[in-house]
Amino acid sequence: MDTGFDRRLRLPQGVYDMLVRETSLRREIERQLLSTFISWGYGEVTTPTFSYLESFPEELGALEREKMLKFLDRKGDILALRPELTPTIARLVANRFKDADKPLRLCYSANAFRYEVPNTGRRSEFWQAGVELIGNTGCQGDAEVIAVAIEGLEQLGLKNFQIDLGQVNFVHGLLEEAEFDTEIKEQVQSAINRGDYVGLRRFTTGFSLSPAKETALNKLSSLRGGEEIIEKAVKLTKNPLALGALDNLSQIYSILKDFGMENRIRIDLSLVRELGYYTGVVFEGYAAGIGYPICGGGRYDKLLSYYGYDCGATGFALSIDLLMDLKLAEGLGNMKEADYVIEYGEKDRSWAYLKAKKLRESGYIVLLQPKN
Numbered sequence: 001m002d003t004g005f006d007r008r009l010r011l012p013q014g015v016y017d018m019l020v021r022e023t024s025l026r027r028e029i030e031r032q033l034l035s036t037f038i039s040w041g042y043g044e045v046t047t048p049t050f051s052y053l054e055s056f057p058e059e060l061g062a063l064e065r066e067k068m069l070k071f072l073d074r075k076g077d078i079l080a081l082r083p084e085l086t087p088t089i090a091r092l093v094a095n096r097f098k099d100a101d102k103p104l105r106l107c108y109s110a111n112a113f114r115y116e117v118p119n120t121g122r123r124s125e126f127w128q129a130g131v132e133l134i135g136n137t138g139c140q141g142d143a144e145v146i147a148v149a150i151e152g153l154e155q156l157g158l159k160n161f162q163i164d165l166g167q168v169n170f171v172h173g174l175l176e177e178a179e180f181d182t183e184i185k186e187q188v189q190s191a192i193n194r195g196d197y198v199g200l201r202r203f204t205t206g207f208s209l210s211p212a213k214e215t216a217l218n219k220l221s222s223l224r225g226g227e228e229i230i231e232k233a234v235k236l237t238k239n240p241l242a243l244g245a246l247d248n249l250s251q252i253y254s255i256l257k258d259f260g261m262e263n264r265i266r267i268d269l270s271l272v273r274e275l276g277y278y279t280g281v282v283f284e285g286y287a288a289g290i291g292y293p294i295c296g297g298g299r300y301d302k303l304l305s306y307y308g309y310d311c312g313a314t315g316f317a318l319s320i321d322l323l324m325d326l327k328l329a330e331g332l333g334n335m336k337e338a339d340y341v342i343e344y345g346e347k348d349r350s351w352a353y354l355k356a357k358k359l360r361e362s363g364y365i366v367l368l369q370p371k372n
Contacts, residue, residue, distance in 0.1 A: 014116055014124025022324060026127065029156060029323050030109045033129045036152040040144070042107035042131050047088035049111070053078040056087050057277065057306040064274065067114040069124070081113035086277075086315060087303065089132045094307035102135025102311070109320070122292070123321060130297070130317035134304070137312035139248060142281045142299055143255035149285060149295050149316050150264050156323060161287040161294065163264050164224075166271025167249045168278050168298070170233065171220070173242025178204075178213050188217075193272050197221045212236075223269035226262075227253050233269055245280075252281055277303045283316070287326055294322045339364040345371045 011017070018026065034044060053070060069081045082088050085108055097104055109129040116122040131148055133141050146163060153161055171192060175185050184203065191200045197220070204214045216236040223229050230250050237243065249267070256265055273282045273296060282298030297316025304311045340359055344352035356366040 012124075014122075016123070022328075025324055025327055026320060029320055029327070030127075030129060032155055033152050033318060033320075034107065034109055036155050037107035037129075037131050037148060040105070040131075040148050040151075042105040042148075045089070045092060045106050045108055046110065047082070047085070047092055047108070050079050050081045051088065051091075053080045055091055056080060056083065057303065064114070067116070069113045069115060082110075083114045084112050085110060085128055085130060085317060086132065086300070089315075090300075090304045090313070091307050093132075093134050093311070093313075094304055094309035097134070098309055103141065104134040105131065106134065107131045127320035128317040129320055130295075130315060132313060132315035134313045135311055136314065137301065139251040139255060142314050143252050143259070145297060145314050145316055146252070146256060146265075146283055147259050147261060149283075149297070149318065150261050152318065153285065153287075153295070156327075158287060158323075158326065161264070161285055162266050163283050163285050163295075164266050164268040164271055165249065165253065165281065165283045166268050166273075167245035167281050168272050169245035169280065170242045170249070170269050171272050173239040173245060174213075174216050174220075174237060176241060177237060177239040178209055178217065189272060192220060192270055193274060195221075195270075220270040223267070225267060227257075227267065229267040229269065248280060273298060281314070285318075287322075289329060290322050290326060292319070292322060294319050294326075337365070338367045341367045341369050343369045343371050 038044070053068075056065070056068065058065070064083060068083050071079055073079055089106055089108065093104065093106070107130065109127070111125055111127050113125050116124050129152075131145055133145050136144075146165070150163060171189065175188060178188075180188060180203075188200060188203050191197075191203065197218075200220070201218060204217050209217075219236060223233055227250070230246050230253070233246055234243065253262070253265065253267070256262060271282055271284065272278075273284070277300045278298045279301040280299035283296065284293040285295035287294050295316055295318040297314070299312070299314040301312040304313060340356075342352050342356055352368055356368055359366045
């Protein structure tokens with residue numbers, strides 16, 4: 001049993017102290033990412049760490065809402081720490097940028113909070129950096145944010161990473177075609193999102209689906225690869241929603257190909273992502289040695305309407321924590337040593353201070369060391 005003394009020294013599950021090396025590395029990653037975002041025309045904004053619970057829509061999904069860290073204020077209102085940044089940016093835009101010229105480009109770097117099951121490797125407080133492109137409903141906007149994510153990762157020096165590209169309406173179209181009821185549809189989509197294709201097969205064989213519909217769903221796990229995957233998928237369905245999704249994905253891929261980024265892209269038509277507010281293209285980034293996505297995002301054309309502002313948008317978030325893990329595994333992130341050490345005696349204090357100040361103004365790290 002914990003004693004009062006133990007609680008003074010220990011931290012709650014899911015949070016940790018970030019020491020000098022880690023903090024220095026985090027700041028450098030933030031600096032490089034924000035520099036990339038700003039070079040694309042995105043302006044940095046900051047939103048509150050907590051807000052009213054109602055500020056976060058049901059579209060986050062039941063599981064995500066269960067993970068939110070909530071507390072009461074003195075008036076008895078329920079407040080919540082932000083579980084991610086996109087809804088807070090959407091609220092900000094609906095409240096402060098309705099009359100701003102569109103498209104509107106915003107970026108951020110901040111911490112977020114979710115309860116995570118102990119020993120899963122995930123943290124309850126984590127850091128994200130990302131962009132939101134508001135008011136651009138076309139493929140060009142989707143391609144832009146994916147390109148920004150790729151360029152941001154490349155500017156950090158990452159070489160062995162890829163972006164998986166999907167379209168939620170392809171899966172939604174297949175489920176629509178299968179004519180599952182709402183409850184079964186949610187269970188099937190959950191199985192797809194988890195990559196549980198054994199569970200998916202139980203659904204497809206347990207209902208009276210036509211051979212073509214059953215084949216289309218069961219082939220989801222193999223619909224990964226280059227742009228040829230889109231051509232294969234077209235032959236699996238006649239559903240207008242699914243075919244429209246494939247056409248949309250083809251256009252986005254074509255733009256990224258023109259950018260010379262096709263070597264970073266893998267089509268994955270089973271990708272739907274956990275959050276329920278995505279309405280079009282979705283993507284996740286993966287790097288060797290990391291079991292979770294290092295970035296994720298997509299189009300969310302209905303989220304802003306929750307805040308009373310009907311406007312399309314697309315964006316992504318990068319996991320600074322996972323990027324730090326990658327850098328630390330490479331032996332990077334050591335604290336920079338001092339460029340100069342100035343030792344001084346009592347009579348030299350003024351001279352030593354002025355000398356150190358002049359060197360610091362030139363960008364050097366200087367230690368002042370009194371003589372014994």
